[in-house]
Amino acid sequence: MQQPRGLADAPRPRVDRRLRAHIAWLRADARRKSQRRRLLAQFPKDATGAEIGSWKGDFAAQLLRHTRPRALYLIDPWEHREETTYEQAMFGGQGSDGATETQAVYDSVLDRFSAEIAQGRVLVRRSRSVEAAATFADGELDWAYIDGDHTYEAVKADLEAYYRALRPGGLLAGDDYGVPGWWEDGVTRAVDEFAGSGRTSGPTIIGTQFLFTKM
Numbered sequence: 001m002q003q004p005r006g007l008a009d010a011p012r013p014r015v016d017r018r019l020r021a022h023i024a025w026l027r028a029d030a031r032r033k034s035q036r037r038r039l040l041a042q043f044p045k046d047a048t049g050a051e052i053g054s055w056k057g058d059f060a061a062q063l064l065r066h067t068r069p070r071a072l073y074l075i076d077p078w079e080h081r082e083e084t085t086y087e088q089a090m091f092g093g094q095g096s097d098g099a100t101e102t103q104a105v106y107d108s109v110l111d112r113f114s115a116e117i118a119q120g121r122v123l124v125r126r127s128r129s130v131e132a133a134a135t136f137a138d139g140e141l142d143w144a145y146i147d148g149d150h151t152y153e154a155v156k157a158d159l160e161a162y163y164r165a166l167r168p169g170g171l172l173a174g175d176d177y178g179v180p181g182w183w184e185d186g187v188t189r190a191v192d193e194f195a196g197s198g199r200t201s202g203p204t205i206i207g208t209q210f211l212f213t214k215m
């Protein structure tokens with residue numbers, strides 16, 4: 001006669017798997033938020049900074065709240081990328097509605113920060129990062145936070161472009177150090193190489209956040 005199956009042998013329902021994945025995501029998100037708060041505690045107040053890659057403006061809101069900048073540039077092309085490299089990116093193949101979605105996200109950012117934009121405290125630049133960097137004079141920025149295109153080539157180009165735009169003593173920080181993703185190890189490799197260039201102190205690593213100081 002067949003033995004009744006114990007609870008431990010019972011197939012776990014799919015919802016259980018989804019719930020566990022969701023809890024794991026919530027934990028990782030909480031860890032990242034706490035790491036970012038520790039990072040922002042090191043940023044100067046009343047300064048001029050740029051976030052490279054802003055998407056819906058969630059971290060921009062934190063930057064405003066915790067660093068109270070004189071001027072905050074939000075730099076993002078809000079464009080849908082069709083290339084195979086970006087098949088797994090939120091602004092590529094993982095997007096829900098192509099260019100319609102990126103336009104809606106851009107519009108939502110203008111709406112979200114309308115008061116700060118009117119005051120001239122938030123300056124939105126709908127442009128790819130390297131093109132936007134070229135509009136800054138040498139030393140114009142006190143800090144830059146890099147969270148745009150995570151491919152190795154793009155992060156390397158961003159580090160170079162925003163290093164130039166920083167004043168001596170300025171901060172060059174960013175997200176996803178040591179995080180494997182569709183970009184493979186692009187962020188980590190570019191940051192490690194940049195560290196070897198001898199032009200900065202650091203990086204200080206706070207979980208997934210990196211922080212260089214321009215010498």
Ligand SMILES: C[S@@+](CC[C@H](N)C(=O)[O-])C[C@H]1O[C@@H](n2cnc3c(N)ncnc32)[C@H](O)[C@@H]1O
Pocket residue numbers: 052053054055056057058059060075076077078079091127128129130147148149154
């Ligand atoms: C991970 S999201 C940014 C999330 C945001 N920093 C936050 O934490 O709330 C990546 C963003 O990079 C943007 N992006 C992609 N390529 C870019 C480029 N070449 N220059 C600037 N931003 C870029 C995408 O449009 C997307 O909004």
